[in-house]
Each structure stands twice: as C-alpha cells, then as structure tokens.
Amino acid sequence: MNNIPGKKAMWLDCGIHAREWISPAFCLWFVHYSLSFYRINADITHILDSMDVYVLPVLNPDGYRYTWTTNRMWRKNRSVSPASSCIGVDLNRNFDANWCTEGASPDPCTEIYCGAFPESEPEAQAVADFLRSHKDSVQLYLTIHSYSQLLLFPFSYKLEETENHRDLVGSAQKIRRYYRNVYRYGAGAKTIYLAPGGSDDWAYNLGIKYSFTFELQDRGRYGFLLPPSHISGACNEALLATKIIALKVLEKTQAPAKSFQTV
Template identity: 80%
Template sequence: MKALLILIVLMNLDKNKCFAFLSFSDQVLSITAKTQEQVELLKNVSTQYETVLWQPVSPEYIKEEEPVHLSPSAFAQSFASRFCFRVLLDNTNEMIELQTRNDSTDPRSSSSYYERYHSLEDIYYWINRTTQEHPEMVKVVLIGSSYEKRPLYALKISVGEKQDKKAIWIDCGIHAREWISPAFCMWFSLSYYNQNQDITHILNHMDVYVLPVMNPDGYKYTWTTNRMWRKNRSYSTDSSCVGVDLNRNFDANWCTEGASDKPCSEIYCGAFPESEPESEAVANFLRSHKDSVQLYLTIHSYSQMLLFPYSCTLDEAENHNELLVMAQEAAQKIRRYYRNTYKYGAGGKTIYLAPGGSDDWAYNLGIKYSFTFELQDRGRYGFLLPPSHISKACNEALIAVKTIALRVIEKTQAPQ
C-alpha cells in the first residue's frame, strides 16, 4: 500500500528530466515519445537491451504521446539522453525490501532486516528460513563443525536442471569482529532471490556456495564477551591464550613471516596447517569440489581493498595480470556507481605478508580466480561500522562480486 501511495505521488508530478544520465537499472522510468522516430527507437530499446517493459504490455503498442514505463538496463545511457523522462520508482529493489522486511527484532532500529547485524542464533534461524522459503533454489550443506561443535552451514544456491555446473564459493566471517562480513553474505544471498539480469546470468552458469559464518564460536564471543575478538575459540595445550587466526591456518607458506607461532598473538597460525576444524572443513569441502569451484571469494573488513594472491609471498601469481585487471574493473565499478575508493592488488605487495590465508591456499589448489575483499570502512568506525552503512558497503561489494563472476564465466565457459 505504501508503494501505491508513493507511486501515485510520483505520477502526479510532471517534472521531466532531459539530460544525459549515468545509470538507472534500479529505477522505473516514464518516457514519452514525441515523434515516430522516437517511437521506433523506444521499440528497439525495449526489445533489444534487456530492458523490462512495464507499460504497454508489448513494444508493438508503443505510440507517440503515450507514456512508456520501463526499467532499463545499465545499457540505457546511449538512448536516455535523447528523451525527456521522469522517474516513477527510484529504487525498485528497495521497495521490494520494504515490503518484505521483518520488523520484529531490534526496537532501536527502524531499518530493514538486512541492514542490521544479527546474532549467531538469528543467522542460523535465517539459514533455516531461507532454505524453507526457497527450497527450489537453496539447499543447506553441512560442511563441518566448529571447535565448540557449532554447525558450519553453507548455502548452495542453484537454479535450473543442469547438473555439474561450475561454482562460486564465498565465505564470510572468518574473523569474528568483522561483522560486516556475515552481513554481506546474507545481503548477497538475498540478491539471489530477487534476481536481476546479471545474477540470472551468473546462476545460469554457476552454482553459488555461501558460508555466512565460518567462525561461529568467535562470532558468538564478539556478541557475548569481547567485541574485538578475531580468532576462533580453540584451546591449546601449552598456553592459556585462546584461539587461532583461521586466516593464517591454511597450508600456504604456513606460519612464515606475517604469521606468529605464539598462541597469544592475534595472527597465531595454529599447531599445524588445518589444525582448526573450521579451516579444515572449508579446505575439505574445496578439495572435494575443486573441479567445479572456479571462483573463490572471502569477505573481510576493514580498509576497502580487493586483494588477490599472493599474500604469503611477494612473488606474483601466474595469472597476476589477469587478476589485476579483474580487480581493477571491480574497483572502477564501485567508484562509478557508489563513489567510493577501493584499492586493489596482490595482498603481499599491497598490504603486508600474510601467509596461511584461505585465498592463497585455494589458489594453489587450482582455483585460479581467488580474491579477498576488505569491505568498509577505512578506519573511522573500523570494526564498529554502523548499521546505516551496511547497505552501501554490501551493494558496492556486490557489484564487485558480480563484475568478477561475470568475467570468470566469460573466461572459463564457452558461449552457449
């Protein structure tokens, strides 16, 4: 009903805009053709450029002086400047979100479910609900359990009948205090149910595995005891200090410079590679799916960077330039659409040596497209990023994921 009211208000305003534009694939525009030539152009656009035509029902009914309502693809730049148009709905996905949101929990927040941080229990509940609501698309895969025996659930998002599709893996929440990371995995999954063309394209070619919280024990601990906790919660026999840095626990130049063998360190590498049940579970899953998984993504915060191998050495990866171009394109998209700056480069050279990371390990396993994203911000709030920043932080990361996933498909799969 709210949508109806807003729409009516919008439709009664006759403020047309007639200037060149950047992008509005998230909008519904009203365009009125003034000449026959424009009618032809609109018909052309409506049929060819993956535009969603909302009115009239089919391009053949487009006439002079009759408003046409459409939701153009990002391609729309080329033609929009030639028309006067006005915006009917300015952010359609948001409208949908407003209609479907769950207002139940946090009384302090008036924002939607996905623009809040959620406790571990809430996330487990969300996983459960998601699989029930989208049984045709989403399966839950138990890949292992944490040190404190909490389940590690990954979602498998898959459409269509086609078997043995290639796949994307995304994990979030390796580091407990980086709360924006699990929030991104939830946001990302949501985007798959409200499909757009890029997403449809990706899902037609790839299945997607999403592990929303790789370190549930640590995440829980940040909610109950210490907000700045990073590691998992495993006890070692020879120290009173708790926890291993799961992103130093993989078998990629394990425990060399950039990690610590001291259990009290925040970058403690663990007793041996994959000593921790969380990293072992992910490694086992990827080993058994290494022929299908073509893109590995791991989500962290903060500092706004798109990183790729290697982090465990200053050497360049074999396809360094290819990865660099992909990361650069993703960073450019973020800048263009969200006006935010993300640095990019090989981890070791861009920031510092960090051996034993999951991205390097996955790369060495044979997943040639492997990335670590560091989401917002650049330090003002750091790990304590306010919920009001979640939507932008996630949207810009999402466009980076889409950009890279589309490139991977282009590079690895012959046109069909």
C-alpha cells in the same frame, strides 16, 4: 538444484575473523538479493543459471558469537590450546599456504597465531576438505573481510606474482571503476603485508585461479564498528564486485548453461 555435467561453481565465505561484522552481513545480503532478484536482474540470473554458488555466512561461528556476548574486538576462533592458557587461532593463518612463516606467529597469545599445524582448526579443515572435493568445478573463490577498502588477490605469503597476475589486476581495475569510494587493489603481500596461511592463497594453489579477498568499508573512521547506516552501501559495493568477477569467470570458463536452475 539440478546438476549439469561440467557446471562451474563459485565459493563465497564471510566471517573468518570474528569482529568483522559487515562480512557476515554481506553473505546474508548476497543470498537475499540473489533470491529476490533471480529472473529480475539479468546479471544475477545469468550467474545462478550458469554456476553453482556455495555460501558460508559465518566461517568462525564460535568467535563471532563471542563478539556478541563478551568481547566485540575478538578476532580468532575460540579453540583451546593444550600448551597455553591463551585461547584461539587466527583461521586466516591456519591454511597450508607457506604456513606460519613471516606474517604469522607460533605464539598462541597473539592475534595472528597460526595454530599447531596447517588445518589444525575444524573450521579451516572443513573449508579445505569441501574445496578439495569440488576443485574441478569451483572456479572462483571470494572471501569477505573488513576493513580498509581493498581488493586483494594472491599472493599474500610471498612477493612473487601469480601466473595470471595481469588478469587479476584487470578484474580488480574493472571492479574499482564502478565504486564511488576509493578501493586500493593488488597482490596481498605487496599491497598491505605478508600474511601466510591465508585461505585465498591456499585456494589459488589448489587450482582456483580467480581468488579474491575483499576488505570492505571503511578506511578507519569506524573500522570494525561500522554503523548500521553504512551496511547497505558496503554490501552493495561487495555485491557489485561479486557480480563483475563472477561474470568475468563465466566469460572465460564456460558458455551459459541452458537448463533452468533454482537455488
């Protein structure tokens, strides 16, 4: 990919929680769509010409593999704790954003175990290191989860609103208008529950002011066991949201790049 001085970027990660299979499916869907419709779809062409796009399809690879081989409902990674026989850390409680306060647990046997210290896990540390080294260019952080059909943004670790709360609300409202399914939206702590140590709050505090968590289909009928017949619908909803918010960020942060870009 050619480099353009001052070019902005977006980050997209999937599969931080192992059992949320529709999440990695979306990252692959997004890459396939982007490559297939570049120079065909005007929105995706504009996004790819104007932004670098970093995609991490499976943030939690060992946990994800474990759901295929042993326990379909596994959530955490598969790290071993020297202080306990219990396995795994909740990677979305392991970032340095009010780490291990209310909404997380210091108990390795719980599903929301925060780890021994912030970024104790190699997966969380790798993401944090990359974003720290690209914080001047990354303007948009998107992390894909399931389920519940939610459009969430910071903060999740405290009840206070962000300085650009109205802008984030406006983005979520614009996305939801295009959905057939019902999606709730709002700051994480007020919309669902307190969840410290999350990647979206950490990214926001780093300086990435457009930071979103998408909880994809459904609302509980199938939950984590979303049937294959629902994949296209869920992924198309997430694709629409990704395009809308990326275009909004471009509108606010930079003029379209003129050089041809390939991915």
